[in-house]
Amino acid sequence: MGYKILIVEDDQFISDMVSESLTKEGFEVTAAFDGEEALDILNTQKFEVILLDLMLPKIDGMECLRMIRSKSMVPVLIMSAKDEDVDKALGLGLGADDYISKPFSMLEVIARIKATIRRERHYKSSLSLEEKIIKIGDLSVDLHGFSVKKFNEKINLTAKEFNILKLFISNPSQVYTKSQLYKSVWEDEYHGDENVINVHIRRLREKIEDDPSHPMYIKTLWGIGYKLGDF
Template sequence: MQRILLIEDDHSISEMVNHYLTKEGFQVVLAFDGEEGIRLFQQDNYDVILLDVMLPKLNGMDFLKIIREQSKVPILMISAKDGDVEKALGLGFGADDYIAKPFSMIELTARIKAAIRRATQYSVSEPANKKILRVHELTVDIENVSVQKNGEPLQLTSTEWKMLDLFVTNPKKVFTKEQIYRSVWNDDYFGDQNIINVHMRRLREKIEDDPSSPQYIKTLWGIGYKLGEF
């Protein structure tokens, strides 16, 4: 049974989510503040964390930073604030996805399952025949899921890695945002470009010399993105 740690201080929301996800076959553990969430996380293993942004004692962003120093467990941020700044902040700190209140339980469940699928894909190494790929100053080790720039390791989130993997293993192909979403998130695309934009910006900040003038992943305006040529 897949385990979910839900950290939400609104008891009515927690009970609603707990009841629905339990019926869907998940085991849900509840925490009502950030400090309790940290304690529960350190006591057991979880397949995904649902994390509210506004929490007592330790807020969601601080919780996220602490967990990302220890684990790559999928984390879905939950917030009543649906602005681009809030999304960028949550995703920029290493969250895997974002869902705004009020949300449908069907959408929440779909995102949880997609996050678990993505994490499961990275628990198994890629076939060895996909070896080491070099793109200018980047060395991308597909088998060991790692990337270096000029010999220095880069710390990518699982989502950033899969985006980079998509481009370096398909160097001639142009990808639309819908194709990127379906490949990386392994889910249906509902037109939420912001999630792709935020992850692309964070990836470029790590791999590009000048993220405002990207060379590794080029933007083809009105079409999509493709790997740059050197």
């Protein structure tokens, strides 16, 4: 397979366990044990996926993610304990692509990584077949450049936020339940974790809407799901 994975985890046992399992699956694995070391590695190497623990020495996971996102849109999967809901929401808001709760099974980790890589490859390869720029309301969405502008000012979206927006503008009349939205964007089975979707929708609205409390681009149909606003 040969895809490069960076594991940023200060627990030696967990790091070794994940590294060994991923190596057996054919991934090329690099390990960092604190945020500072991870950022140093990222200055010289590129990876397909980053597994990032939140509780790290020197530079914590939140700051590490923020610094990664200032330079790169590489998929980042957060790893953290189940009861850290606040950290989970903040991590996703800063641009994490997915969340893996500790303790986790390696089958789950491997499945998430493969789904992330498959999703990114499929999405990028499909862009050449589509219209490059879609204009809706005050937004200009560049499908090839993965960028969005509002009033000609660039809006910095995470990969997941961009994919959610693209899904809606590509299917303007369709209503998506949370299950359908998760399956379309995450390309994985939905297990009822509404927080993941709620955080992404809220963060996206904060970036593209004039008034996030009264959204015009992504409308909520209460008890049903979401759809693109009428333009």
